[in-house]
Amino acid sequence: MELPSVALFELSAAEWTAIRLSLRIATVATLASLPFGIVTAYALARRQFPGKTLVNGLVHLPLVLPPVVTGFVLLMLLGRKGVFGPYLAELGIVFSFRWTGAAVACAVMGFPLMVRAMRLSFEAIDRRLELASETLGANWLWTFFLVNLPLAVPGIIVGAILAFAKALGEFGATITFVSNIPGETQTISAAIYSYTQVPGGDESAMRLTIVSVFIALFALMASEIVQRRAEKRLGNVE
Amino acid sequence: MIEVDVRLNVGSFSLDVAFANGTGVTALFGQSGSGKSLTLSIIAGLTRPDAGYVRLDGESLVDVEARVFVPVSRRRIGLVFQDSNLFPHMSVRQNLLYGRWFAPRGERRINFDAIVETLGITNLVSRSPTRLSGGERQRVAIGRALLSCPRLLLLDEPLAALDMERKLEILPLIERVRDEFDVPIIYVTHAVEEVVRLASRVVILDAGRVKSVGAPTEAFNRLDYAPAANRFDRSSVLSATVDESCLAHGLTKLKHSAGTIWIAGSAGPCGSVVRVVVKATDVILSLAPPHEISARSILWGRVANIQFEGPIATIAIELRDDGQLLAAITRGALEDLALKVGSEIYALFKTAALDERSIGMASSQVIR
Numbered sequence: 321m322e323l324p325s326v327a328l329f330e331l332s333a334a335e336w337t338a339i340r341l342s343l344r345i346a347t348v349a350t351l352a353s354l355p356f357g358i359v360t361a362y363a364l365a366r367r368q369f370p371g372k373t374l375v376n377g378l379v380h381l382p383l384v385l386p387p388v389v390t391g392f393v394l395l396m397l398l399g400r401k402g403v404f405g406p407y408l409a410e411l412g413i414v415f416s417f418r419w420t421g422a423a424v425a426c427a428v429m430g431f432p433l434m435v436r437a438m439r440l441s442f443e444a445i446d447r448r449l450e451l452a453s454e455t456l457g458a459n460w461l462w463t464f465f466l467v468n469l470p471l472a473v474p475g476i477i478v479g480a481i482l483a484f485a486k487a488l489g490e491f492g493a494t495i496t497f498v499s500n501i502p503g504e505t506q507t508i509s510a511a512i513y514s515y516t517q518v519p520g521g522d523e524s525a526m527r528l529t530i531v532s533v534f535i536a537l538f539a540l541m542a543s544e545i546v547q548r549r550a551e552k553r554l555g556n557v558e
Numbered sequence: 559m560i561e562v563d564v565r566l567n568v569g570s571f572s573l574d575v576a577f578a579n580g581t582g583v584t585a586l587f588g589q590s591g592s593g594k595s596l597t598l599s600i601i602a603g604l605t606r607p608d609a610g611y612v613r614l615d616g617e618s619l620v621d622v623e624a625r626v627f628v629p630v631s632r633r634r635i636g637l638v639f640q641d642s643n644l645f646p647h648m649s650v651r652q653n654l655l656y657g658r659w660f661a662p663r664g665e666r667r668i669n670f671d672a673i674v675e676t677l678g679i680t681n682l683v684s685r686s687p688t689r690l691s692g693g694e695r696q697r698v699a700i701g702r703a704l705l706s707c708p709r710l711l712l713l714d715e716p717l718a719a720l721d722m723e724r725k726l727e728i729l730p731l732i733e734r735v736r737d738e739f740d741v742p743i744i745y746v747t748h749a750v751e752e753v754v755r756l757a758s759r760v761v762i763l764d765a766g767r768v769k770s771v772g773a774p775t776e777a778f779n780r781l782d783y784a785p786a787a788n789r790f791d792r793s794s795v796l797s798a799t800v801d802e803s804c805l806a807h808g809l810t811k812l813k814h815s816a817g818t819i820w821i822a823g824s825a826g827p828c829g830s831v832v833r834v835v836v837k838a839t840d841v842i843l844s845l846a847p848p849h850e851i852s853a854r855s856i857l858w859g860r861v862a863n864i865q866f867e868g869p870i871a872t873i874a875i876e877l878r879d880d881g882q883l884l885a886a887i888t889r890g891a892l893e894d895l896a897l898k899v900g901s902e903i904y905a906l907f908k909t910a911a912l913d914e915r916s917i918g919m920a921s922s923q924v925i926r
Contacts, residue, residue, distance in 0.1 A: 448643045454630040455602055455637040456706045457660030462631075466656075470647045553647070 338511035346487035349426035361438035383432040391496025421498035430483030441475020474550040481543035564610035573766040585753040588763035603630040636703030636711040642695040644687035651683040657706025693724035792838040816877035817857035840911040841885035853906040
């Protein structure tokens, strides 16, 4: 491979499009799955309900299934001719071959990582703090918002960052579910893949690779700093 | 008024406890494993009993037969744990006001400033609980429970995790809380001294059963009661009256029908009743009236019971008219003195051996 030199850091319009699209998809996927992730993590960590083991299994499924399989399942469920697709289309919600579909695929793939980190931090909360809250007159819902949620903030941040990083790198499920359409569903990963398939695309692939390394590094450092601040505030000495 | 009558089996342990209390402090006393914390947890609603009921001011909080169970958050019972469990993400002020916010508006009778002032935490309110000492944390925890304006306050060994100095700092605060705020208290402890100092009634638990109920002096002094696992925990509770000739050299002379007890410091006006805890290991026995000896407190009585435990004999001495005193001596000493049930004996103990916790004013209700 010939190392590019001169125009290394001049990103082309197509490359910018892929970067912007990746960031948008990853951000939307993370924010949209955040409430579900928090509720699922809390329920798995603290509450007893029938089918808990099944829910736990379903949440973790995308972690162990080949991404292509997850993408195909999404296609069968939410695709234009899928189980729910036509009904959603009547409501004006279409996922197939749209960036929103890519966000769904990324959210599903990042969900197990998100829930895992959050669940650990809910489990780490001293149960006696919850008991104290209840003896002071707060029911479990108030206790959740006033005690569990604020104390789990470091884990929630870590979970969100992990899901964001996963969404940035997601490839298999996305390309299976919504294909690889420049400007609509072509994320950085998909673009790098495309560039490596055409002659003379190595330079573009290299530039996008460097960009994705920086984004990932920046996200990890930001999470580290935010988490350390949160822990300091909570005075995790006990 | 709280009425408890509950049964619960946990593994091989069976709890079967019934008692009631009115105002003031009721102590739940027992060694670890006697079921006192479990009883407290049933009252608070953290544990469900197999059978029986808990009623507070006539309202059933749990009644297994009638299928009543009021959830913890709606019982309005304050609970202070051994380790204070303050919310680390809130300031001391937010911790203190947490329960108040959930109390019904009309029931918020306990004033924030009064609590903060009584507990001496005025200058802590803006701090983070993670930067408080153990004693400070526990004071905030007591304040937090009180400010939720509870109908009953449960204290679960609140001093157990603290060193002696902190204990002596917080005990008088609990006394002030008892006297200033009209909240009945159930106080779980395994320290006789704390019972004597704070409680007007004590429920003695042993292996999940109520052994004895009553005023501390009566409940502890039943002759058949062998309370502690080892001799170092064995103590007796005496009640005595502050004598006319109070305060010489900073000492107070107490009159007991069986003799004289000297304590360090003052113990209220002449004529008031004081309870004193004497450890069995601090007592010396003498056949003749002792002379030229430094021990100041001398009581006369008869040997009522002798129990052996290896080389140590625990002797219960029945004091004239009032109570009994336990003394732990060696078998050798027992033989030399030829003690047997019925022997007359002088019991001596050192004033310096009685720490501040050992001397309790009976709570205000009892003095009157």
